[in-house]
Amino acid sequence: MLAHDPGRGHPERPDRLRVLLDHLEDAAGLVRLRPRPATEDELALVHTRAHVERVASTAGQPRVVFDPDTIASPDSYEAARLAAGSLLVGCEAILADEVRSAFALVRPPGHHAERERVMGFCFFNNVAVAAAFLGTRGIRRVAIVDWDVHHGNGTQHIFETDPDVLYVSTHQYPYYPGTGAAEEVGRGAGAGRTLNLPFPAGFGDAEYVQAFHEIVLPVCRQFVPEFVLVSAGFDCDQRDPLAAMAVTPAGFAAMARACTEIARESAGGRIAAVLEGGYDLGALVDGVDAVLAAMRGTPDASPPVTGKGRKLEGVLARVRSAHEPYWRL
Numbered sequence: 001m002l003a004h005d006p007g008r009g010h011p012e013r014p015d016r017l018r019v020l021l022d023h024l025e026d027a028a029g030l031v032r033l034r035p036r037p038a039t040e041d042e043l044a045l046v047h048t049r050a051h052v053e054r055v056a057s058t059a060g061q062p063r064v065v066f067d068p069d070t071i072a073s074p075d076s077y078e079a080a081r082l083a084a085g086s087l088l089v090g091c092e093a094i095l096a097d098e099v100r101s102a103f104a105l106v107r108p109p110g111h112h113a114e115r116e117r118v119m120g121f122c123f124f125n126n127v128a129v130a131a132a133f134l135g136t137r138g139i140r141r142v143a144i145v146d147w148d149v150h151h152g153n154g155t156q157h158i159f160e161t162d163p164d165v166l167y168v169s170t171h172q173y174p175y176y177p178g179t180g181a182a183e184e185v186g187r188g189a190g191a192g193r194t195l196n197l198p199f200p201a202g203f204g205d206a207e208y209v210q211a212f213h214e215i216v217l218p219v220c221r222q223f224v225p226e227f228v229l230v231s232a233g234f235d236c237d238q239r240d241p242l243a244a245m246a247v248t249p250a251g252f253a254a255m256a257r258a259c260t261e262i263a264r265e266s267a268g269g270r271i272a273a274v275l276e277g278g279y280d281l282g283a284l285v286d287g288v289d290a291v292l293a294a295m296r297g298t299p300d301a302s303p304p305v306t307g308k309g310r311k312l313e314g315v316l317a318r319v320r321s322a323h324e325p326y327w328r329l
């Protein structure tokens, strides 16, 4: 995954993963699982065969430009299969009771990848592959919580008619990729199972934490997931060079604790996170530390550092109104 190289100056660079591996090299109390590539059949749980073949055809090619953001180097196909497979390895270890929680530190990220389209640095939708894979292993209801600063258009679209996958996203809005309005709630049998919290630029810890407590936690509790997946992006950190939110490690700790709480209540503690975006190296290290601490059950007393909650009520009112037919909020 370090060998995937979208080109000089690209923010989704190998150093993102390298700093995390270096930082955690001597960390005590972690079980290191060996990644494996996702199989073509596993990828085809959520992607078309034609899409898998299109990405596969880049293997060994010097440089294939899908769009200005999404560029494959000779090793990108293998890296993308390992990224999806790493999360599967974590899920398998959790299902086998070898570990209780897992964090797949991977690149390329996944949540923008659509069923048949690469997009926004993403080739295969890692978290979607895992949610579908869990379905094949007898897990019926999966909640995906995505706090990356960008809306996970691919994940939403893949599951928007599926009543058994709850997709929850907090994201800067309006912003790339343009989807993620509060009124996008899922379709058909999946109505109500897409929960979008579109945030204006500038929201910090206080707004994120309050939104989790007033909306995300109550909806997840009523959904009663049997497994929790987290699309953990750290580009909503106030240090991130691409986006304009103001979350600090205290905010990530609180969100991660909320997710582990849900997992404990209805999913036997089963929770797996996967790295999405995050382009400031210090923010990545601090954010991953905060999530790992929450997964280990470390009590966290640090209060929100940023945010005043002033513009939050309007956002939450829109979300409540869009979801009134589906949840008690």
Ligand SMILES: [Zn+2]
Residues within 6 Å of the ligand: 148, 149, 150, 233, 235, 276, 277, 278
């Ligand atoms: Zn992102």
